[in-house]
Amino acid sequence: MEDNNGKGKTRERIGVYVCHCGSNIAGVVDCPAVAEYARSLPDVVLARDYKYMCSDPGQTLIKDDIKEHGLTRVVVASCSPRMHEPTFRRACEQAGLNAYLFEMANIREHCSWVTDDKAKATEKAKALVSAAVRRVVWQQPLQTREVPVTPAAMVIGGGVAGIQAALEIADAGFKVYMVERDPSIGGHMAQLDKTFPTLDCSACILTPKMVSVSQHPNIELLAYSEVVDVQGYVGNFKVKVKKKARYVDEEKCRGCGICEEKCPGRVPSEFEEGLGKRKAIYRPFPQAVPNIPVLDRDNCLYFQRGRCRVCERFCDSNAIDYEQEDRFVDLDVGAIVLATGYDLFDASADMRYGYRRLDNVISALEFERMCNASGPTAGRILMANGKEPKSVAIIHCVGSRDTNYHQYCSRVCCMYSMKFAHLVKDRVGHDTKVFEFYTDLRAFGKGYEEFYNRVQEEGVTFVRGRPAEVTDVPETIDEVGKLIVQAENTLVSRQVRIPVDMVVLSGGLEPRSDTAEVARMFNISRSQDGFFLERHPKLDPVASMTDGVFVAGCCQGPKDIPDTVAQAAAAAVRAVGLMNKGKIQVEAATSMVQAELCSGCRVCNKLCPYSAITFDEEKKVSVINDAVCKGCGVVAAACPSDAIVSRHFTDAQILAEIEGVLV
Amino acid sequence: MGKQKWALYWAASCGGCEIAVLDVNEKILDIAAAADIVLWPCAMDFKYDDVRAMADRSIDVCLFNGAIRSSEQEEIARLLRAKSRVMVAFGSCACTGGIPGLANLTTKDEILDRVYIEAQSVVGNGHPVFPQPHTRVAEGDLELPVLYEEVSKLSQVIPVDYYLPGCPPTPDLIMTAVNAIATGQLPPPGAVIAGEKTLCDVCPRVKQEKKITRIYRPHQIIPEPQKCLLEQGLICCGPATREGCGAQCIQANMPCRGCFGPPAGVIDQGAKLVSAVASIYEGDTPESVAAMLEEIVDPAGTFYRYGMADSLLKRKRVGTAGK
Incomplete structure (x- = not known):
């Protein structure tokens, strides 16, 4: 215990445990060989390999060894610390060893799961164990x-x-x-x-x-x-x-709606997807919560031209406040x-389908608003000319399952597309032709398959194929004045051209911009x-x-x-x-400023994501509030004079680890 | 106590350190009073054989400037180490490799090709002639020192007792060292005869929370004299450089170049500078970060100007893998 390992460190008594993880690790890594190698490393007094270290017997093994063999450090070579670091730390603590005197080597995600080459995986596992053993010597007990x-x-x-x-x-x-x-x-x-x-x-x-x-x-x-x-x-x-700023006093407004009624401004409504109009002072929809209007400054006559103030004049509760900030x-x-x-995929990005270019090609949300009784068409499905369509095509997977846009499946489009088909039949009439152009039909939820069957029974035509384009250029007399959907029906390997009155693009869901x-x-x-x-x-x-x-x-x-x-x-x-x-327990591995080394350069001051660092103007040094510090290490890395120490990630620990990998 | 015996030696360096010794002006007389010089090839005529003939540890102090990059330099370094009781790495090149250390970013072959083939001043060298360690002539064998593949700081070759950094060390620091040696009041072995903290500690400029949006080279702006240079977008090495120079460059409105090497505890001065500059850069898109990288001309030469040989990586890889 007393002699020195040449690094100014007292000798430690390290126990190394190599986990088989069933066959997850042992199938590729030669675990007994890794344990054997570990025995040759400095300060290692025992090394074992075991089928499941995270199991109760596995943990007991560690606890007993700490007591019987007086281990002062423990290394477990197994999975990612994200999985079982807390498990093994707890085991150490139960045997009276500080949790931070434990170190983990990841020989599953980093070794056995990334290669089939047994020799190389074993070699790498040895290197990682060597790194952990050399690092753990420098670890210090910390209190959570x-x-x-x-x-x-x-x-x-x-x-x-x-x-x-x-x-x-x-x-x-x-x-x-x-x-x-x-x-x-x-x-x-x-x-x-x-x-x-x-x-x-x-x-x-x-x-x-x-x-x-x-x-x-x-x-x-x-x-x-x-x-x-x-x-x-x-x-x-x-x-x-x-x-x-709403320009409406939330305390005073009673939500009577008179301002909205009297406002002379009319602009396209965002809620109605631009199909309807709203006022410059407005609630997006009648059931809005809170039931308090917002004044849209960019479209308000008073704000833009300096006169109007109609809303103010009619408001009984003096709630309009043009000075609000x-x-x-x-x-x-x-x-x-x-x-x-989410954002709905903007179908105009996919030029082939003519969205915003051809009349009567509409997005899914536009269709929703059209169907809605309080929407811009009072629930009627109408073409640009105000007539009902006699035939509608619904195109699935617009922007989804497409390597040009999003690879993923948006999961809801198949179902809402079939809902659309039903709504067309329901609102326009059962003789309306509806075509669903799908890639694969995914009706996986509770009651979904039944709904698919129902829509099929309603006479909707399903065409398996992603349309190549939607065009208004006719090739035959039947296609004149129609939108033609060109697609391959992949079930019969045949090109089809289907003329319709309306095309609904079932856009995918994408992350907010x-x-x-x-x-x-x-x-x-x-x-x-x-x-x-x-x-x-x-x-x-x-x-x-x-x-x-x-x-x-x-x-x-x-x-x-x-x-x-x-x-x-x-x-x-x-x-x-x-x-x-x-x-909550907070990280014990926090960072600290060694005041005697800090020169007050202030490089670190703005970096802390938790605002744990402040500058002491009197002493001209930076100070870390230990209660707020999460030990992320940002300032320790940035500190150009090494005045900041990141506990549990000190230079000595990291360099020893690197050295261990390279040995 | 009798007069001390001193040796001064010049290895891979520019010679500025030699001039710095003379820069102490009239105090050179104090040095002469305190010591007999037994070797100073730059200023006086001594022979290596005179030194070889001396008993081991008979020189009291050796002030050794320059890095080690040839067989001759290594040989004399070892000789002086044996003969000297106290070995002082004098100046940046001896302490951390200095400017010659930047040669570690290339290879011996590339350097020789450049000098003996590619340089514009080389004419008519259709059959390139490279210096040979041994040449037979009628009078006998002529020997030249061998150029090494890499430049080392002095302590990578021989044990060093004290470090006196600077490019060159300032007269004040030289006199501090001389007085300490002359009076025998030496700091513990391994000490750096300079400050412990970084230059920022003594820098008179006002420092605030740092955020920069672009980087300037010194010729591109005239910085405000009161404000931290790093905050003005100049790469000032002060935050990762040991103090002790008296902030001379800073007071001349120029950013610190880092010649005093890292402060106590820092293992890699350049890496620390890189992370400090990266930490205060206010770029949040890949494009703006790329633009900042473009603004740093010669990053290795900027961040490792004096510390390449002293860095963790030390040099470019040699051999096919490195090319």
Whole structure:
């Protein structure tokens, strides 16, 4: 114990455990050989290989060895630390060894799962074990700390996902701040007419929930607002929200709608997908929550030309306030649920289908608004000339399952396309011809296959093939004045040209255009398809990689309403669980400034994502607040004078690890 | 205590360190009073054989400037180490490899090709002649030192007792060292005779939270005299450079070039500079980051100007894999 290993370090007693992980590791890596090699490494007093280290007997092995052999350090070579580091750390602690004197070598994801070459995998496993052994010698005991959790949550996005999450959290007794960018909550679901496969009226099932949000004593709704800054960490986030100027005093407005009625301005309505008009002072739709209008400054006569003020004149409650400015509110929350939704794929990007170029080629959301009784056509499906179509083509997978746009399947388009077919038959008449151009039909949910059968029975024609183009150039007399869909019917290997009156493009779901900025703001990752990345695709699909930030709904990936609601409820439970505990353990591996080495260059000052670092003007040194530091290591890496030490990731530890790999 | 015996030697360096010794002006007389010089090839006529004839550890102090890149330099370094009680790495080249260390970004063959074939001043060399270590002539065998594949700092070749950094070391620091040696009040072995913290600690400029959006070369702007140069977009090596120079360049409105090497504890000065500059750059798109990289002309020569031989990587890889 007393002699020196040439590095100014006391001799340690290291135990090394090589896990077979059944055949996951042992199938490729020669585990006994790795253990044998480990015995030759400095300070290693014993090395074992075992079938499942994470099992109870595996953990007991470690605990017994710590006691019997006086181990002072433990190395387990097994899977990713993301899986079982907590398991083995706990085992060490139970045997009286500080958790930070444990180190893990990943010989599964990094070795056995990435190659079939047994010799090379074994060689690499030895190198990783060597690195861990050399590193663990330099590790120091650290103490974990607990901090309180703010008993409030923030839900970002007021679509069905956000609404569900907010209601669940609020019902569990916690304060919820709901932030919605648009003037009203409701999201895309509020725009839909019917929902598949049950054909419930979308608004009928959604608006009661919207009202519940506005009336719930635990929910504070910040509509027409955006998050502009997020600081802090799990349990203790500080969020800055911009409340955009509505020019209407929310306290005074009674939502009578007289301003909207009298306003002379008329502009295309975003909610109606541009098919209808709205006023310059408006609520996006009649059931808007909150029931308070927004004045659209860019289209207001008073703001643009300096006269009008009609809304002010008619408002009985003096709620119109042209002087209103954006306000910023700072909120403390313990957990965050991101439910920011999706954008519909812009079908004009795919030139072949003529969207925005040919009349009567419409998007899915335009079709939804057209079908809606309160929509621009009062529920009638009409062509540009005001007549009903006699034939309609519905094209699936626009922007989805297409290497030019998005490789993924958007999961909802098959079903909503068949819903459209049904609605055409229902609204226009059963003799209307409807053609579904599909790639593969995916009717996988509860009641979905039955709905597919139903639509088939209704006489809808299914053509398996992705159309090459939609054109208005006729080749035969029958095609004159029609839109012609050119496609290969792949079931009979034959080209077809089908003339129709209307084409509906079933666009896929894609990440919001500002997903990258939002991800950066909340410090979370995105998957390859651009949606927010869940912590684990199977075992943790509602958490993000950042503790305390959860994801729900289509911001995490395309999904239908039942899945969205389920995920939102799950995310809510996770947030509630966090707040219920009241306290959380925070990382012990924090960073610290060695004041005697700090020169006050201030390179680090703006880098900390948790605002844990400040500058002491008197002593001219930077200081880290240990309670706030998460030990991410950013400032330690940036510090040009090595005055900042990142505990558990010191230079000595990292260099020893590198040396271990290279030996 | 009798007069001390001192040796001064010049290996791979520009000679500025030799001039720096003379820069102490009239204090050179104090040096002369304190010590007898037994070797100083630059200034006085001594022979290597005189040194070889001396007993081991009979020289009190050797001030060794320059990096090691030839067989002669290594041979004399080893000789002086044996003969000297105290070995001082004098100046940036001896301490960290200095400017000659940048030769580690190329190879011996590339250097010889450049000098003996490609250089514009080489004429009529249809049959290139390279220097040979041994040449037979009628009078006997002529020997030239061999150029090494890589440049090393002094301590990579022989044990060094003290480091006196700077390109060149300032007269003040030289006198501090001389006085310490003359009076026997030496710091613990291995010490660097300069400050411990970085230049920022003594820099008189006002430092604020740092964010930069573009990088300038010194000739592109005239910086404000009171404000931190790094905040003005100049790559100032001060944050990763040991203080002790008296902030001379800073006071002349020029960014620090890093000649004093890393402060205590820093393993790789250039890597630290790279991460510091990258950390304060306010680019958030791949394009803006690429634009910043374009603005840094010669990054290796900027961040590792004096520290290439002292860096973790030390040199470019030699052999087919590196080419």
